[in-house]
Amino acid sequence: MKATPHPSRLRAGAARLLGSSSLRLAARLTLIFVAATLLAGVVSVPLLTGALKDRLRADARQMAEALAATWQVAGLVDLHAQIATNIATTRDFANLYLFIDNSGRIVFGNFHLPEPFVGARELVSGRDMRLPGPAPEGLGFSAYGLRIPAGYVMAARQTTALDEVRAIVIRSVALGLALAILLAVAVAGVLAWRAERRIARLSDVLTGAAGGDLSNRIRDGGSDDIGRIAQAVNAMLDQLELTVESLRQVSSDVAHDLRTPITRLRSSLEPLMLREDLPEDAAAEVALAVGQADRIVRIFNAVLRIAQIEGGGARPRFAPLDLGQLVTDLHEMLEPVAEELGHSLTADVAPVRVEGDRDLLAQAISNLVENAFRHCPASARISLAVRTVGAEALLTVTDDGPGIPGPEREAVFRRFYRLERSRNSEGSGLGLSLVAAVLRLHGGRVDLEDAQPGLRVLLRLPLSAG
Structure with missing residues (x-):
């Protein structure tokens, strides 16, 4: 059965993904894509509605010109008949027709105007014109008027369809924009996740190399x-x-x-x-x-x-062990040596399970205690402590001796490196190098802190999975 990733690893992976440059680049591209889509929508709506408005205005003009042609060919009687036929075939005031004589009197038609006009004009019912019967107010019309010898012929097309088309276009653009955002975010997330996985593999190999493991390689067949x-x-x-x-x-x-x-x-x-x-x-x-x-x-x-x-020769001897019990055993063995040298050695331990090589860990801890014996003046107080901190086992070796200056705390882990004041004392400069090598082998790390006064060495080891 496939193992489920630990929640902490999932949270760490999510945090890396959210903070990755790949996701930020994908987010920028998404914003650019969304902005371009929105701009296209903003430009297309007025262009489309403007084209429809021009078409309605042209229709109104053609309707007025058709009425003028009817009067010119057949006279006023046929003009009246044509307007009546047009009104009878028009529903919901979609099209309006009107004839006004030279005196300004409305002779026949299906809307009323305060006064005739020539050319194109936008009208609103209840404001610029009146419709008969219970017609609603606020309807928009694109109208056109022509002057004929007998008076004026007027025609108008309702622009409600224009508003509906505008609403449909806006909804379409909004829906398309929403789908585009979802698609862009999904694609960006997938691309960022793939890039982050590749970068994480690269980072893991480099981190392992920094810790001394040079055997891993990055298996990435990409050509990018x-x-x-x-x-x-x-x-x-x-x-x-x-x-x-x-x-x-x-x-x-x-x-x-x-x-x-x-x-x-x-x-x-x-x-x-x-x-x-x-x-x-x-x-x-x-x-x-x-x-x-x-x-x-x-x-x-x-x-x-x-x-x-x-070189990894010690790894086959790994086994579960109680770090607290190991420190207790070492304390019992080293306490008489401390008393003989005039030092005080104490231990405060708790049961903590780790996976490791008992002999190597014992040698590393003994090296630290012997360093304290060697470099601390008589009557020094040296303490050992073991406890659990989060997902790690923490072992500390603390003394009240002269300590190690801050700038030299990294250097002391190099082989054969010795402090200036320790040049004439016993030792080879390999003790802390050995400790660091043992901790790296166990997947842990060693840190040095100022104990004020003295030195505190912190050994961090991963807890046993069992």
């Missing part, structure tokens, strides 16, 4: 700009992986090859320490050489361990 970027990133990762692997292999080979002769050198020096006839100053030199050999071997072991972690 995102596809070309994906191809360039893949080529860069290929070269970077080859370079990093070469460096890692060189450091591992050097550490491995040098560890053996150093171990043999220590083994050859160790019997000299047991000789009773060796001068005191020579014995001290031998002891110092053995100590330096031990330090070099520890450095080589740390380098090899980091290479093993970053």
